[in-house]
Amino acid sequence: MTPKRVVIAGAGQGGFQVAASLRQDGFDGEVLLVGDEPGLPYQRPPLSKEYIKTGNADRLLFRNADFFEKNAIRYLDGRRLAAIHRADATVELDDGQVHGFDHLVLALGARNRRLPIAGMELEGVMQLRTLADAERIRTAIAPGLSLVVIGGGFIGLEIAATAAAAGAKVTVLEATDRLMSRVVSPAISAHFLAMHRASGVDIRLGTMARGIRDNGRGRAAAVEIEGGAVDADLVLVSAGIVPNVEIAEAAGLYVQDGIRVNDLMETSAAEISAIGDCASFPFGHDGTLIRLESVQNAIDQAKCVVQRLLGRPEPYDKVPWFWSDQAAFKLQIAGLTAGADHQVARPSDDGAKLTVHCFRHGALIGVETVNAPGDHMMARKLLALATPPTLETVEAAGYDLKAVFAAVSA
Template identity: 45%
Template sequence: MSDGVVIIGTGQGGFQLAASLRQEGYQSPITMIGDEDCLPYQRPPLSKAYLRDGRVEAVQLRPASFFERSRIDLIAPERAVGIDRIARTVQTSTGRMLPYEHLVLATGARNFVPLIPGLEAPNVYSLKTTVDADRLRDALATFRKVIVIGGGFIGLEFAAVAVSSGHQVTVIEAAPRLMARVVSEAMSQTFREFHEKLGNELLLGASVVEVTVGHDGLASGVRLSDGRSVEGDMILLAAGVRPNTELAEEAGLQVANGVVVDNTLLTADPSISALGDCAAFPCPTSGGIIRLESVQAATDHARTIARRIIGKSVVYEAVPWFWSDQGSLKLQIAGLGQAADEDISVVGPDGRQLVFRFKMGKFLSLETINAAGEHMAARKLLRQPDGVSLDILAARNFDIVELAKALKEPA
């Protein structure tokens, strides 16, 4: 019998690959290796619903019976510590040697920890796992002066939950605007105004250079690059992530801000694939090598790899999309707008905001707030083989839903 597929990583991408393989009729062994002592679960709710209620069963992707019924061998908690590409084996921290016919790296990413003195204080928190979220929830059981380092998705999602629970929150972002890496200036401004109305204090354009620590060893605040100081009795570090590529590097695979793969998610080694946050892959629209920190990208990657493993000819060409729930606002992004040279913000009669992003007149991305229909329409239009122009959208008064109906997706 075949040695089957070994998946390093039990996040949503790794889980989706195992599930998709069985759905596609794959019969050989499937082994998942994960370093958390729990069943695979969803991470996005950790900064929102799970932070409030702590219901593990609500974030689990499947119960234990699913893995038994599907013949998926889940090895956890255990770490993969080495890959022998010649022998096609994975070594684990307990000394197991697991043979594979195909290996998939779904190692994800870890929180970035900048070189800031004082971050080792016990009341400085991170948010990546259920254990992290449980610690945060316990800390928020009494009133806190919370400092959030980082104005990206996770920091702002947490800030919205914390301030709505009665805590005093200060968000510190080194960039001049919120979520600057992923959204337009117009959308950054909308969320700035929203968070300020919630009661969050936002300090932009200044970085944290030191966490001040009291005689008791606990963090008591931070000092900023512009000389200001902020007091607080609890700090969340949400300064972004870095891909987990060490295993791939040690195995001699190419790494460049992620494990480099082709448009089928295959590395230069025909027996090894990579997916999700750890994978650097060709963008379906621009052709450049990108890495996406997105649950949807990870699950789309997984489905692509599963189909390839069972012998179907398939490439990854899904339109990237993202979302962030912050208080009453659901931000959704279709496409990649970072290269945009023109943004057009449209506010409908119902108050819903859309930001269209273009490069040289070509539609790249749509950012929406509480506008699921427009978001879905944008994803359809972004799949048009010849693209969609600013002129076409303007001629329809930026009614993207009607335009998507008019331009039927090719078969």
């Protein structure tokens, strides 16, 4: 039965999309969107990219205030979901308001992981998740400033590239032996290592931050590493995120890495869905439990919930895709490449582009590209096929993805 009152907790990428898609697809009941950040819902990806350069916050908004009014989406900002009372199907907000729901969507996202090292509380130590965080970082970055980034993942490297271009002296400390090691192949890591080093960023692999040194007045002065320290005016800690699951857990929902959902995004309580960064879901033929941190995932899971609420349930099976912009390099990933047992890297003749084909058990599971958007789009089409191409097919087509597509759809 279609619910009459939908409450959405969390007004980021996923939460906003649920509200927008409900209206776009004809839902005529009540929609209440609650978010704990101040202001209108906005997108996060530009925070570590254009926004750090331009400071233009208007360009981040999904839609302006009129949109919410015209679409009868009641939006409460600066308000936290404090508790879910399942017995009477209500949510309680941190200002004491109580709202009933027929269906509740949890789109609570994630928060930055805090490192268990001394000095995390010092002035000049920052993390990036929100617009407010981005504004602090943007105003702090200046030519000649020493920035130490702890963590060589997407966000840390995006800021490193932007800060270096702005004239800062940037050092990146990465604990593992290569950049972005959790999510990309060694060929991509090496490509970006060379690019960042050529842009003057000092990248130290296999280097763990052991603590942040106080300058004696409560401000960060250096990051301690094995056998020494790296001077820092500013320290950006970019060491992954932790899903916001506590409120769901307190309400008795099943939590496993994220808020556990099935392939329809239903939690262990049928009247509650969870989506985006906070949700863990079964993926692929073997139903491996995963949690993804990406715009595509939040949007597509939001649409999946809306279709179910409107009586058109479709299991969630979208091809995951991601991107990261670092200096002049656009990295795009189609599929999940971390489990690959065979990778073939194909740089273009002039070295301007790179495509890495990733296979597992003889089947294509993902494609990573640098400055090759055509290959990326083609890879997404191939990976969406009921049976992805085999290694033999890709080899026979000379690793030309258009030719692979022609071969498999012949």
